[in-house]
Amino acid sequence: MAEKENTKLFSEFAPNTTQEWMDKITTDLKGADFNRKLVWRTNEGFDVQPFYRLENMEELKNLDIYPGDYPFVRGNKKNNNNWYIRQDILVKDIKYANKKALDIMQKGVDSLGFILDEKASYTKEDIKALISGIVLDCVELNFVCGCKSGEILSFLKDLASEQGVDANKIYGGVDLDPLGYITLRGKFCCGTEEQVFDIVKDTVVAAKEMDSFKVIEVSGKHFNNAGSSIVEELAFSLAAGAEYLTQLTERGLSIDEVAPKVRFAFGTGSKYFMEVAKLRAGRYLWSKIVKAYEPTCDSVCKMNVHAETSEWNKTIYDSQVNMLRTQTEAMSAVLGGVDSFTIKPYDSILGTADVTTERIARNQQILLKEEAHLGKVADPTGGSYYVEELTQSIAEAAWNLFLEVQDKGGYIAALTVGFIQETIVATAAGRNKAIATRKENLLGTNIFPNFTEAIEKHICSCKLDAQDLKEDGATVETLKLYRGAQPFEALRLKTDEYVLKNERPLVQMFPIGNLNMRKARAQFACNFFACAGFAVQDHNGFATVEEGVKVCRENKAKIVVVCSSDDEYATIAPEVFENLSKEAIIVVAGAPACAEDLKAKGIINFVHVKNNVLEELRRYQSELGI
Numbered sequence: 249m250a251e252k253e254n255t256k257l258f259s260e261f262a263p264n265t266t267q268e269w270m271d272k273i274t275t276d277l278k279g280a281d282f283n284r285k286l287v288w289r290t291n292e293g294f295d296v297q298p299f300y301r302l303e304n305m306e307e308l309k310n311l312d313i314y315p316g317d318y319p320f321v322r323g324n325k326k327n328n329n330n331w332y333i334r335q336d337i338l339v340k341d342i343k344y345a346n347k348k349a350l351d352i353m354q355k356g357v358d359s360l361g362f363i364l365d366e367k368a369s370y371t372k373e374d375i376k377a378l379i380s381g382i383v384l385d386c387v388e389l390n391f392v393c394g395c396k397s398g399e400i401l402s403f404l405k406d407l408a409s410e411q412g413v414d415a416n417k418i419y420g421g422v423d424l425d426p427l428g429y430i431t432l433r434g435k436f437c438c439g440t441e442e443q444v445f446d447i448v449k450d451t452v453v454a455a456k457e458m459d460s461f462k463v464i465e466v467s468g469k470h471f472n473n474a475g476s477s478i479v480e481e482l483a484f485s486l487a488a489g490a491e492y493l494t495q496l497t498e499r500g501l502s503i504d505e506v507a508p509k510v511r512f513a514f515g516t517g518s519k520y521f522m523e524v525a526k527l528r529a530g531r532y533l534w535s536k537i538v539k540a541y542e543p544t545c546d547s548v549c550k551m552n553v554h555a556e557t558s559e560w561n562k563t564i565y566d567s568q569v570n571m572l573r574t575q576t577e578a579m580s581a582v583l584g585g586v587d588s589f590t591i592k593p594y595d596s597i598l599g600t601a602d603v604t605t606e607r608i609a610r611n612q613q614i615l616l617k618e619e620a621h622l623g624k625v626a627d628p629t630g631g632s633y634y635v636e637e638l639t640q641s642i643a644e645a646a647w648n649l650f651l652e653v654q655d656k657g658g659y660i661a662a663l664t665v666g667f668i669q670e671t672i673v674a675t676a677a678g679r680n681k682a683i684a685t686r687k688e689n690l691l692g693t694n695i696f697p698n699f700t701e702a703i704e705k706h707i708c709s710c711k712l713d714a715q716d717l718k719e720d721g722a723t724v725e726t727l728k729l730y731r732g733a734q735p736f737e738a739l740r741l742k743t744d745e746y747v748l749k750n751e752r753p754l755v756q757m758f759p760i761g762n763l764n765m766r767k768a769r770a771q772f773a774c775n776f777f778a779c780a781g782f783a784v785q786d787h788n789g790f791a792t793v794e795e796g797v798k799v800c801r802e803n804k805a806k807i808v809v810v811c812s813s814d815d816e817y818a819t820i821a822p823e824v825f826e827n828l829s830k831e832a833i834i835v836v837a838g839a840p841a842c843a844e845d846l847k848a849k850g851i852i853n854f855v856h857v858k859n860n861v862l863e864e865l866r867r868y869q870s871e872l873g874i
Contacts (some may be wrong), residue, residue, distance in 0.1 A: 265486035265797050292479040294641045300633035315626035318546040319535035322627040323585035330623040332388045332588035333613045334359035342377050356614045359388035359588050375403040385417035395437040397422035398451045421462030427488045428467035434722025445495045472515030473559050474731045475676025478526045483649035491659035503541035512516030515558040516577040525638035555581045556590040562847050563733040582622045679772035684862035693733045699777045702744050712738045743781030746874045756805035757786045758796045762813035769811040769837035771818030776855050780865040797827045807833045815837035822849050
């Protein structure tokens with residue numbers, strides 16, 4: 249048999265140049281502006297093109313780097329992408345927490361996070377009871393204990409000795425992070441700046457023989473959950489990490505002793521490829537920062553990353569949509585190369601997580617690892633034109649912002665003058681506006697809400713307000729944690745509370761005339777008003793104004809939305825207004841050319857894509873007496 253000729257795949261198709269692609273796109277846009285229609289201007293301050301080609305790679309760095317090699321942009325591991333599946337346990341009752349830990353270890357969890365009470369005192373016997381039955385070198389063990397980290401570490405070392413476990417084989421860490429504390433609380437947790445960093449130094453020294461145990465945590469998730477951009481989260485985290493390196497090396501420790509004890513804790517949001525690129529860029533930049541301290545080995549420059557699903561984009565209404573968010577967030581974090589990851593249950597915002605929702609959260613990661621096999625391939629996105637470009641764009645933008653912090657004297661100095669807080673607040677304000685105008689969507693909250701959902705039980709106002717953890721004696725302004733959905737949730741909850749004693753206001757669609765236009769505009773208006781918790785009722789279409797008026801009166805509609813074409817509004821809308829304006833608020837769906845003429849006739853309400861949805865719905869609530 250003759251040997252099969254080795255031919256290039258798709259060789260029968262002639263290659264196309266970038267200019268040919270652009271010519272085709274220009275034709276298809278039919279005169280629309282390419283940059284306005286197809287180029288994405290990100291919150292991070294750079295543009296993302298609609299397509300990338302090999303020629304875009306010419307100026308990129310690190311394309312000849314292999315996984316596991318310095319500067320670790322492609323990950324810390326050479327042969328796999330494995331990560332720890334972590335579940336956190338709030339420790340209120342030690343025996344119960346221990347029982348739960350033993351149970352979930354049998355269900356796929358290989359990393360435990362014990363969240364200890366900041367105000368409680370713990371003894372060695374308490375910690376022994378907490379980890380009873382757990383072999384210390386068989387699971388990653390983490391303690392969320394803040395300023396108690398030193399004493400918990402001491403207990404753990406003693407218990408390892410009692411178990412006969414080599415301390416070097418204990419994986420995990422504590423979350424000693426005085427910089428994170430002052431960022432949220434406004435002051436250091438354990439005395440003055442000097443005293444705090446002396447404590448950090450002592451803790452690092454105490455963990456010297458525990459090679460795989462981290463004791464310093466850089467809580468980048470705080471920036472994420474305050475509404476920062478990805479670049480800001482990364483840059484300020486790196487600045488905090490550099491502050492620890494400087495403070496501790498100035499106290500006599502070597503970079504070889506300090507850097508391996510640092511772990512970064514990021515939040516992972518819903519910008520899928522951006523989150524992948526964030527982690528790749530973070531490893532690259534951290535390796536360069538550590539390298540400047542002249543470590544004895546490149547392996548010291550590795551960035552250890554724990555991440556968890558962001559709270560900023562999670563919602564109370566239609567909370568099961570949170571499962572979609574957490575699944576994509578987990579996937580992007582894993583593809584980006586995290587060392588461990590926590591998926592919070594979809595209902596954790598309300599504090600109602602139970603055995604079922606915790607199981608779902610665990611299984612989301614187990615599916616990625618055991619069925620999608622995402623732990624098998626190192627840096628699976630490496631070589632993607634898009635991801636490589638994003639990685640470099642994020643790295644450059646984050647580095648520039650990092651240098652601004654350094655120019656101000658470092659993290660503490662920048663925090664003291666308010667630079668970090670003001671930068672994030674400005675970004676968050678822009679994101680708030682984007683959500684209010686639906687340029688940034690939160691499915692089920694500001695777009696496509698569940699029409700039939702209502703919350704009939706009391707919700708603590710703390711769930712709907714920004715979280716201010718400032719303590720007495722604070723010396724700096726604090727960063728406020730909040731969720732982007734909170735203003736819309738407060739709006740809708742206000743309607744639900746009104747309905748407890750009153751009838752739910754009905755918004756009646758009044759589709760008439762042009763079939764395509766009336767259907768599209770009715771659908772838009774239904775979703776618009778349902779975001780405020782109003783009852784909405786659509787209709788297939790009215791043959792006459794009289795027919796529609798009759799239905800609106802029968803249904804006792806409080807708001808009537810006329811849905812038609814621009815040309816037909818000039819005659820139809822005034823007729824509807826004349827018949828129903830004394831009984832209901834009349835609204836026109838769209839922004840027709842005849843809007844000024846309609847306003848002159850008393851029709852002042854219009855709903856369209858350029859509305860500030862939040863402000864408009866608040867106004868309608870006010871007019872309805874809610």
